[in-house]
Amino acid sequence: MPTYSHSKINTFEQCSLKYKFRYIDRIPVEGGPGIEAFMGSMVHEALEELYEQVLNGKIPSEEEVVTRYKELWEEHKEGEEELVIVKEGMSEDDYKNLGEEMLRNYYRRHYPFNDSKTIGLETQELLDLDGSRKYHIRIDRFAKKEDGTYEVHDYKTGGRLPRQEDIDQDTQLAMYSIWVREKYPDAKRVRLIWHYLKFEEDLETQKSPEELEKIKEEILEKIKKIEQAESFEPNVSALCNWCEYQEICPAWKHKFKQEEEEPEEEALNGKQLVDEYVEAKEEYDKLKDKLVELKKKIADYARKEGVTTVFGSRAKANVKETARYSWPPKNTEEREELKLALKEIQLYDKASDIDTTELTHLLEELPEEQAERIKEFAKLVKSVRVTFSKNTD
Structure with a gap:
């Protein structure tokens, strides 16, 4: 028990x-x-x-x-x-x-x-x-x-x-x-x-x-x-300062790995990537394309290393992968078919004439069979967001 x-x-x-x-x-x-x-x-x-x-x-x-x-x-x-x-x-x-x-x-x-x-x-x-x-x-x-x-x-x-x-x-x-x-x-x-x-x-x-x-x-x-619970995600907060698992936490472990990384490994050196990003931002008007490229490299590095935070000497990069449903646009044949499917399960009115935000929330409440039927009209779009903040120590 x-x-x-x-x-x-x-x-x-x-x-x-x-x-x-x-x-x-x-x-x-x-x-x-x-x-x-x-x-x-x-x-x-x-x-x-x-x-x-x-x-x-x-x-x-x-x-x-x-x-x-x-x-x-x-x-x-x-x-x-x-x-x-x-x-x-x-x-x-x-x-x-x-x-x-x-x-x-x-x-x-x-x-x-x-x-x-x-x-x-x-x-x-x-x-x-x-x-x-x-x-x-x-x-x-x-x-x-x-x-x-x-x-x-x-x-x-x-x-x-x-x-x-x-x-x-x-x-x-x-x-x-x-x-x-x-x-x-x-x-x-x-x-x-x-x-x-x-x-x-x-x-x-x-x-x-x-x-x-x-x-x-x-x-x-x-x-x-x-x-x-099926997934266990790190919750970064002030309490992390007292956490005994920082060295294995994806939000913090790169901080302890920096000294082990070889400088010549440019493509996979997370510290260098973040440092380059900070310098590039100061010349943002001239380096917009490079910033986008660096974000992609940082995201690739984070994915490869299994971390959600990549630490540099002046800042850290927070990498978050998201997924959302993309629904058929208005005035399309696919949109009309979606309306018919919603009417079949008496959800057309509840979906507020296909308010896509509410429709996405409804998927979590529907029986599995109905949810799968509606998902046929949606595309699951995955994206990666990289944001930066200053190191606190």
Whole structure:
């Protein structure tokens, strides 16, 4: 029975190709972890140990918590390769100190840690979604108050503080709330609490049974979309800076190949082609024909190398192949035959007197037999678009 999680679904929504690399191909990752994720893990472990001691009747001092955090940092760092730092101007010590500051602030705000009774820490549970799929439940701290209210606590160490409306729309802790209500029938009230440690802010929300049922249905729809996916395309965004698969991603791998390419291989040297394009554009009025030729070479290079982005020293070329249906023009015999075919399946009016844009969209909704009948009147036209943008680093 397949198991899904918030991070697994979120990965697919951020970039389906990254999802494929991580969860389908299971490609091992080279290099050390990102410093932000590493720091977050150390803060989580320090808080877990803090509450374990509280459960055993001992409240550690602030200095003991910080000392243990520093020990955890060094212990885990020994088994890792060099930590990856993306943000310029930040060092390992900067992140280590930031984590320490978060712990100190949390300690001072929540001491003596007795506002609720901890039931579980870093839980490892599964929620049955529909008899054929499960959802992973990992709660940072699960607690219960004296009045019977259950609490789901989640620690956040990131640099963004969301709005309350973002919290109200969150599905991760809402799914955890479903698990709480199923496992604890006495749970009449479940508080979902986010601790944004960098900002010393606690945000919370609650969900009704009706809202939870709707969220569960939405999650199942997202899962079905993942399971039905046939193509996995890269989604280039700012998050790519933290992606561990850049060296094999078609949108980025050429960036790492540039040093291996021989300059004399002019026809297949993507870096040189992009550089030539940048120079040619400065003399655009005299070199229009050459620009067209270079675009074709870049597209050929991208197709041969299996990449969608070709990096030069000053810019990068984004290559996108598209396909569209071309329909018979008005006032032609083929157009009249298309009208008759649409009338046969009672779609002539729906197609707005053959609005070709709407007709193309309708192909996705029609039964396969009807769609194939209409496609007989269309030509599938493929094209390649090459656009350019400056390198960001």
